[in-house]
Amino acid sequence: MMSDKIRVTIWNEFVHEKNKDEVRKLYPNGMHKAIADGLGSKYEIKLASLDMPEHGLTETVLNETDVLIWWGHTAHGKVEDAIVDRVHAKILDGMGLIVLHSGHFSKIFKKLMGTKCDLHWRVSEPAGEKERIWVIEPYHPICKGLPEYFELPNEEMYGERFDIPEPDKTLFISWFEGGEVFRSGLTYSRGMGKIFYFRPGHETFPSFYNKNVLQVIDNAIEWACFSGTRDTMKVSHTKVALEKINTGL
Numbered sequence: 001m002m003s004d005k006i007r008v009t010i011w012n013e014f015v016h017e018k019n020k021d022e023v024r025k026l027y028p029n030g031m032h033k034a035i036a037d038g039l040g041s042k043y044e045i046k047l048a049s050l051d052m053p054e055h056g057l058t059e060t061v062l063n064e065t066d067v068l069i070w071w072g073h074t075a076h077g078k079v080e081d082a083i084v085d086r087v088h089a090k091i092l093d094g095m096g097l098i099v100l101h102s103g104h105f106s107k108i109f110k111k112l113m114g115t116k117c118d119l120h121w122r123v124s125e126p127a128g129e130k131e132r133i134w135v136i137e138p139y140h141p142i143c144k145g146l147p148e149y150f151e152l153p154n155e156e157m158y159g160e161r162f163d164i165p166e167p168d169k170t171l172f173i174s175w176f177e178g179g180e181v182f183r184s185g186l187t188y189s190r191g192m193g194k195i196f197y198f199r200p201g202h203e204t205f206p207s208f209y210n211k212n213v214l215q216v217i218d219n220a221i222e223w224a225c226f227s228g229t230r231d232t233m234k235v236s237h238t239k240v241a242l243e244k245i246n247t248g249l
Contacts, residue, residue: 005044006225009065010035011057013075014049016203023203031071031201031208038214043221050075055083062086066225067096069217071201072106084108092191096224098217101201104162109197112190113164120159120180128154128205129177133184133212137171142185142196142219150212156202158182164197172216174199185216187223194224 012032016023027034036045046065048056062068068087072079084107091097091112099109110117131152135143159180165188172185184199198216200207207213 005042006221007046007064007066008039008043008069008221009046009048009057009061009067010069010071011048011055012071013073013078014051015075016073020203026204026206027208031203032069034208035069035214035217038208039218039221042218050078055079057083057087059086062090062095065090065095067098067221069098069100069221070103070106070108071100073102073203076106079107081107084111088112091193091195094192094226096193096221096226097195098220098224099195099197100217101156101199104164104197104199112188112195115165116163118163119182120161122157122159122178124155124157124176124178125204128156128202131155131157131177131200132175133200134173134175135171136173137169140169140171141223142171142187142216144219145215146212150210152200152205152207152210152213154205155200155207156205158184158199172199192226194226196220196224 010032012030014030014032017027017030032047032049036047039045046061048061087108088111099106103109104117104119132149134149135146137143157176157178157180159182162183167186167188169187170183170185171187174182174184182199186197188195198220200213
């Protein structure tokens with residue numbers, strides 16, 4: 001019997017956890033596993049990473065994925081273009097995508113946005129700084145169950161300008177202790193796929209253990225899951241016109 005749970009694949013390049021002691025201590029089994037554990041048994045979850053064959057994103061895996069979550073940072077360039085093209089095609093066909101933190105600079109996000117996706121950044125490590133995330137669309141499904149704002153005591157700062165297309169919706173705006181602001185929760189649609197970008201999640205801070213961050217990801221999975229009939233979007237090549245054409249001859 002097939003499960004009626006939403007099928008989620010969490011992709012993490014899984015590099016920092018192997019070569020940085022501070023990250024390994026914080027996320028001993030990887031950030032993707034921490035996110036999966038935080039979501040619990042609500043979804044049917046697969047984990048994938050850069051070092052797996054085809055980066056863990058085979059045709060079979062993607063065919064069995066309703067929503068793909070993506071975290072990347074130091075190894076964007078090592079993701080094979082053929083895999084990016086494969087993921088891109090699946091999104092256009094209705095697979096949802098949630099891009100976290102520095103995934104804004106991933107090949108797949110830049111391909112979907114069509115821009116450089118640069119942003120303003122300054123050094124805020126090792127201690128980081130406070131991030132206050134304001135919920136500006138409280139009635140959107142991704143904002144369900146959240147307070148007016150929530151805070152992360154230690155995070156890496158991102159600031160405007162963020163070189164992205166105008167989003168369908170801006171759901172969150174972050175304020176940082178150093179004074180910068182950032183559009184930190186954005187929705188897009190491409191083809192039949194829904195895309196959500198969410199800013200928090202630097203590898204040296206415990207953001208993926210935060211209940212509000214996990215609530216946003218949980219809500220975003222529900223929102224991004226395709227619920228329509230894909231046949232409705234198929235292009236029809238018919239040889240017979242619906243109406244009689246008067247050629248005037």
